[in-house]
């Protein structure tokens with residue numbers, strides 16, 4: 048299907064990104080999956096190309112490019128030709144903006160250049176062993192003491208958790224207010240900040256997802272982002288973009304799975320013909336094709352809406368819900384069409400199946416997306432009798 052949202056500059060950019068993914072990411076992917084994390088070096092290389100935090104101001108070394116379509120291209124090419132466990136976008140566009148948009152001049156000048164160059168890798172820590180979807184229930188807390196905040200607690204399932212040099216940690220700052228949270232910049236080497244295990248996941252094996260511990264970490268006041276009691280509203284402010292980032296990636300990964308399955312069913316033979324000749328195969332791939340095309344139009348629309356500053360949280364939740372659910376269906380059908388090969392890790396589709404399972408869980412689960420959409424249409428259980 049022809050897409051209408053890209054200009055020739057985006058297409059040129061896509062060619063360059065594709066070459067980067069093919070040369071600098073794909074050849075290392077199997078080793079990264081084995082070692083449970085990407086090499087730090089790949090962030091440096093992406094930084095050299097200007098692919099990190101592209102939105103950041105030129106005075107910090109960024110390109111000053113707010114146009115979301117460039118990030119969309121980076122995500123799509125990483126999904127197709129790179130390695131989905133390389134969380135470049137989490138670094139650039141999910142965590143980076145907390146520093147860029149909430150940080151003051153001193154914080155931006157101090158922290159952004161290293162992130163743009165790929166010397167400092169970013170993570171964000173909200174989830175805890177006891178709470179994920181219900182963020183307001185977090186127990187990690189920070190107390191104000193003169194020139195610093197004393198941070199205590201633990202986080203889990205944190206992406207880039209082993210590699211991160213800067214972790215934005217959400218912590219309770221007002222004990223008796225559910226939404227009384229602050230956001231703290233915790234840096235590698237701060238006393239009392241420790242990393243736990245690199246967790247063993249069913250998929251996304253190249254992604255270092257970890258536990259983090261904070262034991263009387265003295266976070267200097269200059270490392271507090273914005274108002275130390277408004278963290279909850281800051282977190283919700285960035286969720287629209289986070290869901291759009293996810294949607295772009297889930298759909299691109301599903302498209303990739305569909306394409307490689309089409310190749311497979313043309314080659315693989317059973318009962319004297321290509322399995323692609325069976326009506327079931329043709330209809331399955333036809334149905335998925337139609338759904339992928341329809342959703343691509345919707346996601347591209349959301350990207351343009353976001354560029355225009357109009358994407359609202361309900362629509363972003365719809366995109367996240369639909370793309371992650373479709374991704375799951377595509378992966379499942381594509382494994383089925385591969386037969387036994389689809390269950391073998393040496394076939395890419397088997398890895399894609401497990402990689403994709405988390406899309407319906409993280410960045411707000413499908414159930415939470417439905418809650419948001421339902422509230423948006425006026426069915427808010429909190430206000431109903």
Ligand SMILES: Cc1cc2nc3c(=O)[nH]c(=O)nc-3n(C[C@H](O)[C@H](O)[C@H](O)COP(=O)(O)OP(=O)(O)OC[C@H]3O[C@@H](n4cnc5c(N)ncnc54)[C@H](O)[C@@H]3O)c2cc1C
Pocket residue numbers: 170171172173174177178179180181203204205206207248251256405408409410411412413414415418
């Ligand atoms: C690979 C991976 C990477 C991650 N990266 C990060 C990261 O970088 N930073 C970070 O902070 N977190 C991260 N997370 C955490 C992730 O965001 C949470 O796992 C997710 O928000 C779900 O929270 P939970 O695991 O506590 O599940 P729970 O909240 O315990 O949910 C369990 C089930 O209950 C359902 N449920 C919960 N509330 C409701 C409700 N109100 N109505 C209906 N159903 C409901 C959920 O949908 C789910 O099906 C990551 C997780 C994974 C798996």
